[in-house]
Amino acid sequence: MKILCFGIAKDIIGTSELILDEHQITVAQLKNQLNEKYPKLLEYKSYMIAINQEYANDESLISINDEIALIPPVSGG
Amino acid sequence: MAAKSIDIQILQEPLSINNCYNFVLNEKCGGIDLFVGTVRRWNKGKEVSHLFFESYLPMARREMNKIAVQAIDQFGLEKISMHHRIGKVELEGVAVIIAVSSKHRKAAFEACKFAIDSLKLSVPIWKKEYLTNGSHWVNSRP
Numbered sequence: 014m015k016i017l018c019f020g021i022a023k024d025i026i027g028t029s030e031l032i033l034d035e036h037q038i039t040v041a042q043l044k045n046q047l048n049e050k051y052p053k054l055l056e057y058k059s060y061m062i063a064i065n066q067e068y069a070n071d072e073s074l075i076s077i078n079d080e081i082a083l084i085p086p087v088s089g090g
Numbered sequence: 091m092a093a094k095s096i097d098i099q100i101l102q103e104p105l106s107i108n109n110c111y112n113f114v115l116n117e118k119c120g121g122i123d124l125f126v127g128t129v130r131r132w133n134k135g136k137e138v139s140h141l142f143f144e145s146y147l148p149m150a151r152r153e154m155n156k157i158a159v160q161a162i163d164q165f166g167l168e169k170i171s172m173h174h175r176i177g178k179v180e181l182e183g184v185a186v187i188i189a190v191s192s193k194h195r196k197a198a199f200e201a202c203k204f205a206i207d208s209l210k211l212s213v214p215i216w217k218k219e220y221l222t223n224g225s226h227w228v229n230s231r232p
Contacts, residue, residue, distance in 0.1 A: 019146055020216035021230040057230045063214070066149035082146055082214070088229035089143065089150075089174060089215030090127050090186050090206060 014038075014075065017082040022060060025053045026083075040064075041071040047083070058086045096158040097171040098151055100215075110171040110189035119168050119191035123198035125206045127186040129179050137222045143176045143185065146214040150174070153213040157205055165201035167192045172205060174215060185217075 016031040023029050026047075033046065040062045048055055061084040062069050068084070075081055097113045107126060114122055129141050158170045171189040179185050188205045192198045217228040 017146065019144060019214065020218075021227040024227070063146070063149055066146075066152050068212075082149065084146070084214050085216065085227070086229040087210070087212065087214055088217040088227070089145075089213050090210040 014077050014079070014081060016043075017080070019082065020085045020088075021057055022054065022083045022085045025051050025057075031083075035075075036077045038075050039071065040069050040073045040075065043075060043081075044071070060085045095162060095167075095169050096155060097169075097173075098154045098158060099173045100145055100147060100150055100154075100176055101173060102175075102177045105173045105175050105184045105187050107184070107187060107189075110173055110187045113171040114169040114189045114191035116168055116191060118193065119198075120193055121195035121198040122189060122191045123195070123202040125186075125188040125202050126184055127206070129181050129183045129185060131181050133219065138181065139220045139222055140181065141179045141183075141185065142218040142220065142225075143174070143179065144216045144218070145174070145176045150214050154209065157208045157212070160208075161190065161201045161205050165190075165192065165197040165204070167197065167201050170201070170205065172209065174209070174213070176215070 014035050018026050063082040065080050154172050167190050169191045173187045175185050190198050190201045
């Protein structure tokens with residue numbers, strides 16, 4: 014599955030599109046994987062995961078064809 | 091909700107206060123409230139040279155549209171226009187404009203505040219601050 018990365022998350026992960034070898038996973042599992050692989054993510058404020066352009070909670074299930082995004086704390090305006 | 095009551099735009103080019111004003115202007119309304127967010131030189135004692143805004147465009151549009159729909163429902167607005175700039179914005183440049191129109195001023199003031207406050211909380215747009223000595227994403231530090 015492909016994960017879109019923005020802002021500070023893009024800098025930490027080093028790409029705007031991260032590919033993970035997963036087919037179905039919960040948001041919590043995805044966050045655990047990301048935090049393990051990129052411990053620097055934990056140095057920053059908590060981030061959100063969006064599924065198909067909607068904020069998702071930890072229990073939400075992600076499928077391979079969903080559009081996934083890693084949303085660090087927003088700072089528009 | 092009639093689609094023509096909402097105008098959401100995320101733009102690379104300079105924003106136009108006139109466009110937002112003209113969108114919300116209509117004969118049913120006696121009050122228009124405008125919020126214009128601009129780039130300031132000093133932030134927490136540090137000198138800013140310019141800002142850079144990045145956006146998750148499709149989701150940012152959706153989130154802005156949700157805010158607009160809620161503002162209309164909650165405050166009984168006639169129209170709302172929300173424009174956000176992305177890319178590099180210089181000092182005094184306009185980063186965001188919220189324009190709302192309603193019959194009376196109270197709803198206009200309240201809805202405008204609601205819209206900009208909500209935008210800052212939920213819309214996936216990120217600001218990178220370029221200082222005279224370095225740069226960082228705003229809001230990312232614990």
